[in-house]
Amino acid sequence: MSGLLNRNKYNIKIKYIAQQKDNGNIFIRVIDEKNIRLLSEKNISEIQELNTTWRDLTYKDQSEANSYANEVISSRDGNMATIRNSEKYDFWLLSHCLLSWDLKDDNGAIIPVAENVILELPLTVSKSLIRYYKEIIFPNDEILKN
Numbered sequence: 001m002s003g004l005l006n007r008n009k010y011n012i013k014i015k016y017i018a019q020q021k022d023n024g025n026i027f028i029r030v031i032d033e034k035n036i037r038l039l040s041e042k043n044i045s046e047i048q049e050l051n052t053t054w055r056d057l058t059y060k061d062q063s064e065a066n067s068y069a070n071e072v073i074s075s076r077d078g079n080m081a082t083i084r085n086s087e088k089y090d091f092w093l094l095s096h097c098l099l100s101w102d103l104k105d106d107n108g109a110i111i112p113v114a115e116n117v118i119l120e121l122p123l124t125v126s127k128s129l130i131r132y133y134k135e136i137i138f139p140n141d142e143i144l145k146n
Helices: 033-041 061-069 086-097 123-137 143-146
Strands: 009-020 026-031 047-056 070-074 079-083 098-101
Touching: 009 123, 026 123, 047 123, 061 070, 061 086, 070 098, 079 086, 086 123
Parallel strands: none
Antiparallel strands: 009 026, 009 047, 047 098, 070 079
């Protein structure tokens, strides 16, 4: 059993560009490795990083996440069915497995990981974080080859 009960931690880094539009709105664009090379060729130096640390997902966590995200619905024929709300599931992962990040406020202080802050993240950022985390904890055959 050596190693099976160790709680691994994973570091996930996303790169992004914050572009201010003419109307003052800021658009966040998450950049993958392929696009970073393309952007570097165009001399865009405004690439920023968000470094995060995550913990392993346990069987208990998976059960709690499913309980949180499962919804019972009534079908047209009157039967009841349980479906998993993927947005709620992803939010559970973000709020319970994301341990830390280097996200800073305007004064340079680290903003604590908290549910209210997670809810305010741009969708492109939260979806990218979840995607990378799921690739680590639920690897497919292609990922395992590398």
